[in-house]
Ligand SMILES: NC(=O)C1=CN([C@@H]2O[C@H](COP(=O)(O)OP(=O)(O)OC[C@H]3O[C@@H](n4cnc5c(N)ncnc54)[C@H](OP(=O)(O)O)[C@@H]3O)[C@@H](O)[C@H]2O)C=CC1
């Protein structure tokens with residue numbers, strides 16, 4: 001198996017490298033835009049800079065390296081930035097995915113494409129794979145258009161892994177996650193406002209990487225919901241983090257999402273039913289409690 005990963009500097013990309021860099025029988029090529037930010041942790045992993053919105057570069061690298069499988073994690077994932085810079089968002093999330101899909105079809109490379117709960121409008125959840133998408137943000141619309149581009153590519157063997165509110169430790173710093181944000185704020189005695197009118201099935205980044213690997217290894221095809229199993233509000237999550245570390249939950253202020261004025265609208269109720277991934281792929285995510293422990297052990 002020759003597996004190429006896009007967006008390897010990102011959270012999921014890193015976890016895929018961690019999971020697969022010593023997997024027997026797998027030749028791995030990590031790619032992301034710009035320099036490799038992970039050399040110090042994975043010095044033996046081959047790396048090529050690749051901006052996936054550059055069609056000529058994508059075609060050249062795929063023809064040269066000849067992957068059998070590709071996991072496409074690269075995307076613009078800052079929901080508010082996507083709202084404020086819609087053209088840039090479309091280029092990196094939609095145009096780039098269409099470029100990859102065409103290139104994979106031309107070489108019969110199995111493509112696993114990453115997508116999101118934000119393709120849904122948040123009117124009900126948890127959701128199955130066949131629920132009707134209806135995005136309410138530009139990020140969500142771009143991710144849905146990318147899904148459609150994948151599905152419409154003739155001759156492509158594809159899987160779409162949709163996921164939800166991913167938490168995990170990002171090597172080399174960068175964006176935090178709900179577990180460390182709550183832990184570190186409470187430790188510092190800071191009050192935090194946490195929403196109690198959004199519902200999610202939070203996903204440990206390591207579990208998502210495992211789910212993607214299960215898809216690629218089996219060359220599975222179709223849409224899979226790959227997330228945690230437990231359905232919580234961020235407020236519930238924050239209380240659990242406080243209890244786990246013995247911190248003062250009195251610092252957690254329960255608020256409605258309407259208190260935040262964010263450019264990108266967030267769906268209220270999402271979360272996934274993951275029966276299909278469990279039954280067809282053998283996916284077994286950790287509980288949120290176990291996930292807190294894993295994250296805390298890394299930072
Ligand atoms: N994180 C989450 O909560 C969720 C994520 N997802 C989806 O999962 C996938 C992975 O997300 P995650 O790892 O968290 O995201 P990150 O933002 O951590 O990583 C994405 C990576 O993609 C890179 N990238 C962006 N544009 C390009 C490009 N044109 N060419 C090459 N690389 C590019 C970014 O580079 P740089 O670092 O230089 O900006 C970044 O390193 C995404 O498709 C996302 O939409 C879905 C639901 C929830």
Ligand SMILES: Cc1cn([C@H]2C[C@H](O)[C@@H](COP(=O)(O)OP(=O)(O)O[C@H]3O[C@@H](C)C(=O)[C@@H](O)[C@H]3O)O2)c(=O)[nH]c1=O
Nearest residue numbers: 077079116117118163164165166193194195198234266
């Ligand atoms: C910053 C902040 C967040 N929250 C809550 C709201 C939200 O549900 C959760 C995470 O907030 P963020 O703004 O970090 O995340 P957000 O941009 O909403 O996260 C999304 O990212 C993209 C990439 C996805 O595809 C989605 O699955 C999704 O989880 O924490 C608070 O309650 N208080 C706060 O001060």
